[in-house]
Amino acid sequence: MDRYPDEHLFETVVDESKLHSHESEYAVIGSMIKQPELVDDLSGRLVVSDFHHPACAELFELLVAMHSQGRAIDIVTLYEARSHLADGQNVLQVAAKLADNTPSTANAGAYARTVKQRSVARRVIAAAQVMSQRLMDGEPLDEVLSQGQQAWLALEAEGTDSRKKYRFIRDVLPEAVDGIDRRFNRMVSLGYDTGLPSLDEFIPGICPGHMVVVAGEPGSGKTTLGLGLAERVALHSGDVALVFSLEMTDVELTNRALASVGSVPLKHISEGHSMRDSDWPGLTGAVAKLNDAPLILCDDASLTLRDIRQICRTVKREHGLGMVAVDYIGLIKGEQKNASRYDVVTEISKGMKRLAKELDVPVVVLAQLNRGPKARANKRPTKSDLRDSGQIEADADVVVLVHRDNDSPAGQAGVTELIVDKNRHGPTGIAHVQHQGHFHRFVELAGGYMPSDEEVEMARPYKGRQYGKGKAA
Missing domain, CATH: 3.40.50.300 (P-loop containing nucleotide triphosphate hydrolases)
Known part of the structure; x- marks a missing residue:
């Protein structure tokens, strides 16, 4: 929290833990304000519910809405779109502080990945608690485990960077040619x-x-x-x-x-x-x-x-x-x-x-x-x-x-x-x-x-x- 020393900034503060990273959430919002072209990429990785800090969730939703409407994004236009957050804080002051203290927009993907991973971790715990309660309520074990497994698979998929699921053929070609060469030289077999x-x-x-x-x-x-x-x-x-x-x-x-x-x-x-x-x-x-x-x-x-x-x-x-x-x-x-x-x-x-x-x-x-x-x-x-x-x-x-x-x-x-x-x-x-x-x-x-x-x-x-x-x- 040292980067955000203003005691009036984000008054509703929860201690850092492995289940959330407010520093990463701040940096995601700051990156989107400093470099609006990142909004498309980051909004494709994250949703509002991924943010633990309510003010970050509110700003993320506002930024995505403004971008979808084709509106210019900076600290002033954010203030014009919404002068105060739900907790009463001044949007201009908060946005300026986040933009100024964001280390590097080049690392926006890494910040978003941390936010997503912590979000999935929170939902895993929540799903486990629901399963535990259902078992204590006497529901059949097989039924609870079956539905729980479906929840795990869905959460596992959410925690994966979608860009890792596809590659341009130019990125695959070196691997394919290397495999052909290794099999030709009997270094490996096909199976x-x-x-x-x-x-x-x-x-x-x-x-x-x-x-x-x-x-x-x-x-x-x-x-x-x-x-x-x-x-x-x-x-x-x-x-x-x-x-x-x-x-x-x-x-x-x-x-x-x-x-x-x-x-x-x-x-x-x-x-x-x-x-x-x-x-x-x-x-x-x-x-x-x-x-x-x-x-x-x-x-x-x-x-x-x-x-x-x-x-x-x-x-x-x-x-x-x-x-x-x-x-x-x-x-x-x-x-x-x-x-x-x-x-x-x-x-x-x-x-x-x-x-x-x-x-x-x-x-x-x-x-x-x-x-x-x-x-x-x-x-x-x-x-x-x-x-x-x-x-x-x-x-x-x-x-x-x-x-x-x-x-x-x-x-x-x-x-x-x-x-x-x-x-x-x-x-x-x-x-x-x-x-x-x-x-x-x-x-x-x-x-x-x-x-x-x-x-x-x-x-x-x-x-x-x-x-x-x-x-x-």
Whole structure:
């Protein structure tokens, strides 16, 4: 307050605190008076309610009104527009003092940012107090938390400088060209590889900010693929992979990871008594690898989208985060009362896409298919067969459909089609891989995949060939 020593200036004074900065409020008003062309910019960042000091709020409202009317702004025109403030102070004296004591109009943006941040902080506390009172009044916890979360998100958006939300392409070009150069020189990769070269031909990387949907019928191997991608990120890249399983326990997931990594039949691991002498070295090696792997499991079947978001934020803050996998979207609980399942899944899908962009990590979402493929001659699914909501297809950057025709010799031998049916950043097509169900993993086909003339002509699954056991990537 040293810059404003006049004891009659702003008589209604409240001590400075982390919840308001009168110095910054004074400087915002002073900057607008000294340099009226700043009014457009500052009024786009602030509103009257952002000001804690009532006199600053009143002057801000007056300045914005005068500017919108095309009136010239200086201390005299302010006085002519309104001679006294609501508390009786002389506008001419107050405006002159604020203009004279403003350090620099060049820092007006910084002053406004401080005012906005303190304003948001006050509203956060007010919202918390309202939530606390509602809980004490006996309102349901889930309902209070749901509405509270919406308030937090709105306040978080308000605290962001809107100019940081957009950039001219000239400002983006250096970053884009540098990224091309770094990838060309193998300094960085576009995203995480899948561990399956035939699939990587279509998807050059599981990229940050992307929502990847893996869908299939029950038993097709969608969980195998989803968990396999998480294992790949944790074991080969050393980045944290967070897996939400609303269908299986964390012990069941761990058993599958042990089978996959250690090449030990899952049946032996699950039964225990059927473990053979040849299994133990593989199991021991898998335990050693997974023990040091940043693979995090969450098996709470009652999770809502809000819960998932909060856990992801916590993990990223405390451990870092490379990828999120959710098994599966159809089991996530909705937060809206009396909403249809279609509406619930639609909102969850949108939330998953927002989560990927917010956290800047790939989010792999597992989903089920409807019964459409069973009515087709080749039983091959398409992205339109995604169950519950068409919004899943719309939000996805990549859709991979896991398909295995168990009525064909190829399917019985484990040959599986990974159908890339949507790919915003690359080609679509079919990758043929080997499903090793006993190890709960997918691997490349031994010797590759060679379609027959009949398959090429009829677009039916390949028949009449002997298949090997496949090879791990």
